[in-house]
Amino acid sequence: MLPHEGDVRNWLSRRLPSAAAVDDVVQEAYCRLAALESVSHIASGRAYFFRSVANIVIEQVRRSKVVHIDSFAEIEELDVMDDAPPPDRIVSGRRDLALVGRLIAGLPERCRRVFELRRVYGLPQRDVAEQLGVSENVVEQQSIRGLKLILKALAEAGAEDIVPSRLTKSSERSGTRSKD
Template structure:
């Protein structure tokens, strides 16, 4: 059972050993988490756990014990993140939702997305819009489109790139 208040002597010994390992352990955490401040938090959590340990073996094998503790702290962090991610997702449970409601919602969302894309497409230059529609809606190849407009395939590619960039920038989905 962990101590709530370790003795001052024990705390001093662990603190000295921890300070000697601090830089190495911080670098170890920074290689495993993207946020430097989170690495600092994990380092502090490791120190807290080590100071609350009661058996003398931890101090005799301090470096090994510290890395095992750090791995445990990191695993706990990853578990907590996994739980949060699972809670953030809303599952569509068949018994809670009528299949017709789900289909109607999907249809409504698809129509709304189409209206957004149409509105953004209308702001494109006419040729760029026509090229985008021929490629994405009608499925023509770049060579076929180039022949229709008497332009190079490279020019068709540039029109497509402009259209996609414009859609992404203005809230349309080019998919």
């Protein structure tokens, strides 16, 4: 959190009336962090720090007897600091991943096994060849074949946004002729 304190202070100084108020909010955020039993649930320190500070500011606005109209306008801006992708991108990514998983499962048996070991599990070509009892050349050819078949299926499904266009174009140029 310390590397982000300067950014938090700058952000707060544009929203709070005094440097003392900024100091109080930052100090309160550190106190809340120190009170946590574990920090293992924190995926992004920056996002967590900004969210904590935003929550403290919102609590102060709610508790104050006199509230400036500007405070309400700026409360909407408090959600901007989250580093997590928006929910629609998460859902879209999961859908894309499921589609690619189905395409991999639909590859011919040897091609699928080679592709999974090489591309999904990241095994070296030599290890895949030894494990499957084939030559490294076969592993290379089947891995390329699997990638071409998947790229072709994605293009046909209209899912070009999943894969950069340069990959689908090179796949179209080289064709997908190969045998199992």
